[in-house]
Structures are given as C-alpha cells and as structure tokens.
Amino acid sequence: MENKLLEINHLYTSFRIRDDYYAAVDDVSLTVNKNEVLAIVGESGSGKSALAFSIMRLHNRAKTEGEILFKGENVIGMSDSRLNQVRGKDMAMIFQDPLTALNPLMTVGEQIGEALFLHNKKLDKQARRTKVIDLLNQVGIPRPEYVVDQYPHELSGGMRQRVMIAIAISNDPELLIADEPTTALDVTIQAQILDLIRQLKQKMNAGIILITHDLGVVAEMADRVAVMYAGEIVELADVETLFENPQHPYTRSLLNSVPNVNQQQDKLHVIQGIVPSLALLPRKGCRFKDRIPWLDESTHEADPVLREIKPGHFVRCTCYQHFHFPKEEEVDQSDLS
C-alpha cells in the first residue's frame, strides 16, 4: 500500500537478565500509515516503551530480531551512518520527561539548532537562529526571541515539553514517536500539547505513534489503537470499535478501572494480581490467564494468536468469548504476596 510508512514484522526485543535473554517485545507486528495516529496502550512493564525504543534503535544492549521497515528500509540492519541520517530527520521522538531529556547546560536555541545543523550543514548561524525562533513560535511558546537564549531550568514543564516537540519536528519528520508526551503535565497544558500534536499531524501529513497509559488521551487522539500486555499485542482496532466494542478481557478490565467523569460508580474494577516480571513471564498459553482465574482453563487457547474477528479488529486468544466480570464469590480478596 502506498500509504504505509512503517511496517513492523515479528519484532522481538530481548533484554539480558543474568545469562538469558527475555523478550520484552514478543512477536509484535504493526503498521503505521501516513496521517495516522496509532496509540499503544498498556500498563508499565507491558513493553510499549521498549517497542518505541526499538523502532528508533535506541536500545543499547538489547537483542532485536525481526523487521522494522521504515519506508521499505529495514531499520535493524541499517549502518550507523545511515541511521544518523534517518534518525532525527525522517523519524523523531518526543520523550516522556523533558527535564532529563534536555541538556541542562545548553540553551534552548542551541539544542534545537543542533538538531537542525546535524541534518543540514549548509545552514549558517543566522539562518539557524531564525529557523529556531520560527519553530518555537510554531509550538506556541510566547516571546520566542527571548526564550531561545534561556536554559531548560528556567522554563515550566509545559514549556520544556514544547521545546522537546520543537526539536522533534525541526526537520519535518514523517514518523513521530511520542512516548507519554503529557504524563508529567497538568490537564490544561495537556490539552494544549495534544492539540499541538494534532495540528502537526494535519500539517505535515505525518504518522504518529502515541504511547500512553491514559485512555482518555487515546480516545481523543488516536485513529487506531493497539493494546499491549506482557510484550504482546492483545487487541488492535480502530478507536471507535475499541471503546464501543472492546473484546479482550484486558482491554475491558482497563476500561472499567478508570473513574469516569460522566457517571458515578461505586466501585472501580480491579485487575487482580500484577504484571509478571520479565523473567517470570509464562511464555506458553494466554498471558492474561493468571489475572482472570475465574475463567475456565478450557476457554483459553493453547497457543493464542492474534485473530481478525471483524475487518480491522484483531483479538488474541479465545478467552474473550467467555469473559465476564467476576461475581462476588469469585473475587479473590486476599492478594497475598
């Protein structure tokens, strides 16, 4: 398809624990199209950030296998010099915490200018400064001529996040990966930043991967959603289907555990147990099995696959057909550790 910007085929990203490698991203296949926001949702430890870092090849010591085709070119096999050309220019990333991602010893202008300089050596100092101020303007920073000479610590959290976005978009990337871009921010600022990302998508016709655990943000931003649990994609659908007709038990539990502003619930749904750690993860059978113990063993598949149940709607394992929320007597209150 013409529109396809990024294609991930059977990606495994494994980390070494003692002498073994454990896959944090376990056989993930995805596509991202132009002018599309793909949201990846999951709890901490589900592998969503590991996936994003793999796409940018930012992992230092992880073992990555599979294919990440960015405009037909495999990122995994790229030479370092080619990678330096692509990274920061054709694909860029917005990191979660702007205070640790920005260099405290460089002014805002220098940091954005650096990104420009690396991909366009012809730009002279004056032209770069004009371009930086223009970028700051684009991301909605007031008085950019003044902010350009400031250091990150002089700016508020929302402003810092905007500086990060300015760096990411400085070379008009075609693929933008936003890793929890608003988690550290207040709601009003969050609304502004999300608005900004939405505008960028329209203006640059870019593909955006939005990684978040906030389902509200997903509902507002995404075109398609992938739900990740323990390194696997358990459900993939367009945003309306996912919120209206969620199928996988994990998706349904997640949606039920958030307090809703529009209705009053007495009790929130609690997902029993915790996400198992990487080394202890059962690699066979349905990985969500242990957290829905009231379902019969026979409802799970022995080797669950992501199956298309309706056009564009993929669900893993057969347990979704039998899933119901626990009745009183099935709730395990103890949660012993």
Place this chain on the structure above:
Amino acid sequence: MTFLEINDLKVHFPIRGGIFNRKIDSIRAVDGISFQIEAGQTYGIVGESGSGKTTTGRAIIGLNQITSGQIIFQGIDLADKKNKKIDFRKDIQMIFQDPYSSLNPKKRVLDIVAEPLRNYEKLTKKEEIYRVAELLEKVGLSEESIYKYPHQFSGGQRQRIGIARAIALKPKLIIADEPVSALDVSVQAQVLNFMRDIQEELNLTYLFISHDLGIVKHMSDRIGIMYKGRYVEEGSTDDIFTNPQHIYTKRLVAAIPDINPKNRAKQKTFREEVQKEYEQAYHDYFDEEGLAYDLRRQSETHLVALPERVN
C-alpha cells in the same frame, strides 16, 4: 462542631537576598483559604502544580509553618501557640504521593509500620508483631511480609504499606496527597477502592489532594478548586461538575479528556468556547495581579470567587 475548620490560612515562604540575606519578598504559596470538613466525609482539593494544594495539606499536619490563620481541629486551634503542647499527630496522619520514596528502603515493613506505635504506645515485641500483622491484613498483605523490605513490593503494595502506617494509630483525619498519581491505572483502582473501604470501617475523614479531576470526583463529597494559592470555587461535587461558575473551573473541566471517541468534535467546540470566554472575560474573573477574588456565596453549598457586582 465542625470536625476541621480552616480559617483564612496563609503560608508564605520568604525570598531572601540583599546584603544581609534579609527577607526581600515572599512567595504566597497559600494566600487566605478557608473551608470546613465534616466528620466521615472526603474533601477534595484540586489544582495545577504550583497552586498550593500540597502546601495546604502539609500546613495542616504541621510540616509547613503557617504564616497566619486558624486550623481548628475538633474545636482546638492547632495554629495557636498556646496549644503547641497538645499532640494532635496521633489523630492526623498523612499518605504521601510517591510510595517509592516515602518508605525507608533500609527498614523492614515491621519497622516502618510499627514506628508510630513505638512513639505512642508501649508494646512488647510480641504485641507489636501481632498489631503490625493485623494492620497488614487490613490492607491485604500477608503476615510474612513483615520481614521484607520495601523494594520487594510492587507500587500498589507499597502504597498500601504507607496506608497501614497511616492508620496504625487509628487517626481521625487522613491527608492523602496525590495517593495514586504514581501508580498504574489498574493499581489506582485497587488503592482507591481500598481507601473507601477503610473509610467506612474506621470512620475516617479524608482530605484528598489531587490534580486529577476524575479521581477527585470519584472520591469526594465536596471539592475546592485552587489557583495560585487561592480558592476560585468551592462546592459539592455536583455543583462543581454540573454547574461550574468560575472560568478557571470551566477550563479544568473542559480539559479532561473524554473517554468516548465519538464526542471528539463536541469536546473540541466546547473547549474552543471556553477558551474564547476565557480570553474575553479574563478580567471579570481575575484582578490586576492575575489572582482570584474573594469567594462569594452562590447557593447553600456553592461558593465562587467573583468580584463585587457593580449594579
């Protein structure tokens, strides 16, 4: 008698400078707020970072020195120097935001939870272990955990150890400062449910501080909205969410992401309207310094910070 009454509470931090490091100015972190909490209820304080909500909580429990004002807890003014000797710490406890940094990593769970008991009650070793095990059972942790260290627990479990410590002395008021914002959604639900359960069981009163309106709505009976150290609106949960009057509250409510993707367009126009109103009517809601006016009563339960009407 009101359970807890805050009258015109001010907490100012000095800015020092000049030759002799004199006080040259002050930051007015909390600048004259008043509210009441009835026993057994949950009172929510909402605000963005820097609005002074945490400072308020810390001032009540005595972690921040207050500049002026009254904190009347069960009829006794805690801010009055005459009452300095009265020990109220047994009755007021705090749950902190970050369960990763509020538990001492070098201490066992037993020592963490028993610390308040050791300060106030003379117990033998055996009694102490028995009490701690009882408390841990109440928060859903097994007896074996008492000899473990904090790093052996998940975030939600840690927060529950923090709660066990807070309820050890059977307090009457618990100040919960963003108790779930460091936790995953599914764990959040667990801790929130649990906080509600023990509220009923132990007849607790909560002062619930958070920036997340959804969670505050879920938990609270009354809500106060703070902005730059002042209240902009106060009312029952219904008042705030169905009938917000102040433009700042409206902006906050409008900024909450809607969980239904079908409402996207509606939400967008709503936000634009509020933004337009904010730009046009800014000076009707804030004074020259950009601060909120004094609260004015709208109805029996609802107070809004509006300027005096010149009719």
